[in-house]
Amino acid sequence: MGEDRCAMQIIDADGEFKDAGLDSFVEEVKLGGCGVSYIVTSIIGPQSSGKSTLMNHLFGTKFTEMDVSKRRCQTTKGIWIAKCVDIEPCTLAVDMEGTDGRERGEDDTTFERQSALFALAISDIVLINMWCHDIGREHAANKPLLRTIFEVMMRLFDHSRKTTLMFVIRDKSKSSLENLELDLKEEIQKIWNAVPKPRDHENTLLNEIFTVEVVALSSYEDKEEKFLEEVAQLRQRFINSTSAGGLAAGDRNGVLPASEFSRSAQGIWKRIKENKDLDLPSHKKMIATIRCEEIANEKFKQLSSDEDWLALDKAVLTDRVKDFGGRLSSIINTYISEYDSETKCFDEVVRKSKRHDLLEQKASDLVRPVMLKFLSSEALENFKMRLEKSLDTGEGIASSVIAHTESCLREFDQRCSDALIDVAIISNWNGSDVQKKKKLEHDINVYASSERDKRLSKLKLKYEGQLLDVLSTKDPIVDLLEGNDDIWATNGNFLMMRYKLKNYIFQMKLMVLHWTKKQVPKCCKNCGTMQDMRRRRKRPRQEARSVMRHMTNRFSEPSLWIVISNLEHGLQRTTLKQLPGILTPRLSRF
Numbered sequence: 330m331g332e333d334r335c336a337m338q339i340i341d342a343d344g345e346f347k348d349a350g351l352d353s354f355v356e357e358v359k360l361g362g363c364g365v366s367y368i369v370t371s372i373i374g375p376q377s378s379g380k381s382t383l384m385n386h387l388f389g390t391k392f393t394e395m396d397v398s399k400r401r402c403q404t405t406k407g408i409w410i411a412k413c414v415d416i417e418p419c420t421l422a423v424d425m426e427g428t429d430g431r432e433r434g435e436d437d438t439t440f441e442r443q444s445a446l447f448a449l450a451i452s453d454i455v456l457i458n459m460w461c462h463d464i465g466r467e468h469a470a471n472k473p474l475l476r477t478i479f480e481v482m483m484r485l486f487d488h489s490r491k492t493t494l495m496f497v498i499r500d501k502s503k504s505s506l507e508n509l510e511l512d513l514k515e516e517i518q519k520i521w522n523a524v525p526k527p528r529d530h531e532n533t534l535l536n537e538i539f540t541v542e543v544v545a546l547s548s549y550e551d552k553e554e555k556f557l558e559e560v561a562q563l564r565q566r567f568i569n570s571t572s573a574g575g576l577a578a579g580d581r582n583g584v585l586p587a588s589e590f591s592r593s594a595q596g597i598w599k600r601i602k603e604n605k606d607l608d609l610p611s612h613k614k615m616i617a618t619i620r621c622e623e624i625a626n627e628k629f630k631q632l633s634s635d636e637d638w639l640a641l642d643k644a645v646l647t648d649r650v651k652d653f654g655g656r657l658s659s660i661i662n663t664y665i666s667e668y669d670s671e672t673k674c675f676d677e678v679v680r681k682s683k684r685h686d687l688l689e690q691k692a693s694d695l696v697r698p699v700m701l702k703f704l705s706s707e708a709l710e711n712f713k714m715r716l717e718k719s720l721d722t723g724e725g726i727a728s729s730v731i732a733h734t735e736s737c738l739r740e741f742d743q744r745c746s747d748a749l750i751d752v753a754i755i756s757n758w759n760g761s762d763v764q765k766k767k768k769l770e771h772d773i774n775v776y777a778s779s780e781r782d783k784r785l786s787k788l789k790l791k792y793e794g795q796l797l798d799v800l801s802t803k804d805p806i807v808d809l810l811e812g813n814d815d816i817w818a819t820n821g822n823f824l825m826m827r828y829k830l831k832n833y834i835f836q837m838k839l840m841v842l843h844w845t846k847k848q849v850p851k852c853c854k855n856c857g858t859m860q861d862m863r864r865r866r867k868r869p870r871q872e873a874r875s876v877m878r879h880m881t882n883r884f885s886e887p888s889l890w891i892v893i894s895n896l897e898h899g900l901q902r903t904t905l906k907q908l909p910g911i912l913t914p915r916l917s918r919f
Contacts, residue, residue, distance in 0.1 A: 339410050341407045348591070371422075387567070425444050451590075451594055454567075454576050465512055476523075493542060497544055521535045617672075625688040626687060632660070726780065726784055738769065
């Protein structure tokens with residue numbers, strides 16, 4: 330099927346839909362690229378009334394025509410489709426099997442009704458091919474056909490959409506077109522009035538559902554040139570048919586995109602075969618739902634594997650990403666814009682719903698943890714920098730921790746709300762996350778505690794040194810030698826007083842570090858200064874008890890003082906045993 334004019338059977342004589350054939354046709358004629366700028370024109374009418382011949386001359390198609398050299402028989406079996414040649418917008422021609430054919434029998438009208446319903450459901454324009462001599466006749470072939478059309482139209486439930494019914498009168502007589510049109514419309518109205526209607530459409534007028542057009546053509550067999558001339562004039566009416574005043578003019582918002590024509594036609598025929606009422610608006614929404622879901626899932630899959638997104642996700646773990654929000658917005662906007670572009674022809678409510686549920690929500694779930702991770706990391710870094718700056722300027726660590734914790738958590742909440750990305754892209758963005766905020770607060774407290782521990786270590790070293798200096802200001806031996814009767818009480822009270830003073834200052838410093846009253850005594854105990862003080866208080870008593878031993882050791886042997894001029898001090902006390910060792914080296918010089 331290399332040429333546009335070649336025809337493809339889409340439903341065979343047994344009512345089987347050839348979905349593969351229609352899919353192939355749609356692909357080969359590049360129908361998918363037409364958007365909503367396409368028209369479907371069907372033709373229905375009695376068997377052997379020249380339907381295929383009219384379509385071929387009118388649209389340049391190649392439907393199989395009846396061979397006039399042979400006896401009249403069924404030529405078109407089932408339903409066929411072809412693309413019209415050199416007509417814009419893109420127009421599809423659908424050739425239907427003829428009605429009241431002897432091959433199916435008088436009582437077998439099932440396929441006739443099904444095909445008529447199918448034609449009305451898929452078409453913008455329906456050509457009703459009829460003989461001129463049947464107009465006004467009670468038992469003419471067109472009356473059951475019209476009755477069928479009107480009855481099945483009541484089952485479509487798409488009364489917001491008007492279909493153009495073009496009655497093509499074949500082999501016109503000498504009667505004027507005006508008279509033929511008047512007679513035909515009067516007949517049509519009678520049939521319409523007699524057709525049973527649903528209660529809520531009992532008073533519906535014919536022109537509320539159909540736009541009725543009437544044209545008359547000369548005999549193809551007797552006046553071929555005149556026939557071809559009239560057909561050429563009629564063809565012009567199908568060019569730009571969607572423009573104002575055209576045969577298919579009107580609101581195109583409810584039209585399914587051409588890419589979904591095959592899927593829609595298959596669904597319509599399936600419901601017709603199941604003998605279910607064909608609610609076209611619901612059918613269109615069903616097609617829109619399926620396709621929008623497919624597109625949304627496809628775009629989300631592409632977003633999830635996008636290289637820029639994966640790189641951004643990885644960078645958040647290791648680096649402080651610049652312009653994170655802008656880069657993320659750009660990535661998400663790419664796929665949401667593609668979704669909007671590819672679904673613009675579908676039902677507005679459906680496309681927005683699927684964009685929200687399947688693309689925006691899933692995209693939000695995908696990027697939100699990374700966004701919060703970035704914001705949390707940013708807030709923690711800000712806390713560290715601000716705390717360091719405050720401490721460098723001499724501010725207290727406790728007050729600085731409290732102030733900067735509050736400000737950073739407040740900024741985190743605000744940044745989550747702002748989302749850093751274009752909230753118009755994701756309409757349902759909710760940046761708040763209680764668990765993430767608790768984690769951030771925990772990380773801030775951990776860092777603040779580590780800083781307090783560092784400051785405490787320095788403070789402990791400083792004040793332990795100062796306390797040791799206090800405890801060693803007076804040597805206990807000096808206290809012992811210079812002491813009076815209350816030497817022990819005086820020395821102990823002095824040490825305790827100095828210790829308590831320094832310990833009080835140390836405790837105040839700990840409180841500034843935001844230590845609790847329970848933590849402070851434990852820290853002071855760990856400093857070890859109380860034990861040092863107790864040892865200092867015991868040392869004089871210990872030294873006093875050993876004074877006799879020291880004096881005995883010192884003065885038990887006879888001793889003498891000698892003067893040696895070249896000794897450092899000139900005067901040295903020694904024992905008799907030590908005297909030879911001192912004098913011998915010096916006497917040897919003489």
